[in-house]
Amino acid sequence: MIIQSLDPRVTRARIDQEKEFQPLDQLDQFETYEVFHQKKRGQQHSHVGIVHAPNAELAMVFAKEQYSRRGQCVNLWVVRTRDVFITEYEDADIFETTPAKLHREAESYKVMDRIQAYKERQEA
């Protein structure tokens, strides 16, 4: 039965309601690209999401459509998901600054006491 719809576009498409569907194959929707955008010049690029695409050029077309619909973008990058190297969250302890590395922190350099003591010795 051909669908007679309230939507003239659907009626025109002459859709057979009973037709059997052949399920999509595994790579029908391609692989994914990670998308980075820059909101304005001078700012860092940041990750905004993914698109599915067969190549970088089309990934760029889809990324523009998906992630810059409302302005707020001056530059886009796309990179194949499988080309990104990542750390695992369960290894997050590698980022913890250990107390042994206080020599790298500004607040571990305190000179005012020493200056004060020096001045007092000079006056005495």
Add this chain to the structure above:
Amino acid sequence: MYGNAYIDPNQQHSILEGEDMEKLAAFEARIAQGDKIEPHDWMPKEYRKQLIRMIEQHAHSEIIGSLPEGTWITRAPGFRRKLALMAKVQDEVGHAQLLYAAAETLGKRRESMINDLISGKSKYSNVFNYPAPTWADSAVIAWLIDAGAIINQVTNSKGSYGPYCRALDRICAEESFHLKYGHDNVVFLATGTKVQRQMVQEALTRWWPPIMHFFGPPDKSSVHGEILMRWKVKMASNDDMRQQFMNMYVPKIWDLGLQIPDPNLRKNEQTGKWEYTEPDWNEFKRVINGDGPCNAERLAVRRTAEERHRWVRRAILGQGVEYVTPLA
């Protein structure tokens, strides 16, 4: 309900069966302190399952939802409204893309989600199985269904799964245009000629029951429900969201002098809660299970879109393509 987390209370075995209790405790502690869960984190099997189902349903709702609204693109009254409606429908399809991506990070491929939608295995919001017979219906949908969607999405954006929250933040930013656009159309008709007023009143009368269905049936309190709340998969009960909706929009509807087709609808000033006639939940179940006025057409249109363009996708699929799960 756009997408809804729900565990069958009759499920016999514990949903935590076989989980590593130490990892589970760390996972729950992380959520309790307001941290987000990310795709590569350890998570209980049931958490993954519920989120996939909920986000996938939400994605399907966006893409199917663009069909009843799209009905009026070719006949929108005036060029500006036509442009606005096309932009809104495009936004909704974009929302589906963002949500499919979030569900994919949990390990379900987009092809499988599309297959499950078309085969009827996965569900989508019930409201989109109803037709939009007049322009006023598209106005009521854009105002009130989007209003419901916003309440649902803002609530869920405070949840625990990072990729879903981020998708929802992007989506909510676009929804304010949908709401304003829909309100504008309803106000135009409601403050217009007698015929226009009547048209929008009839559309509201048609859409009120599906709107009441939108947030889903009242949740029965259950142990499972508590777990979903603790995991911040479910952020508010269906009734709480429905109350919030009525609180915000019933006065606005009445303000336009429109009638809501429920003689029992009133706010109980003592409890601060809205009282109303329960919508027909049997109809809700029947329509969700395939027997609504437009289910068959919606799925046939979706199926045809996939089928007729498949040869293009095959032609441009390159060599050596390898799928890996998206990162975030």
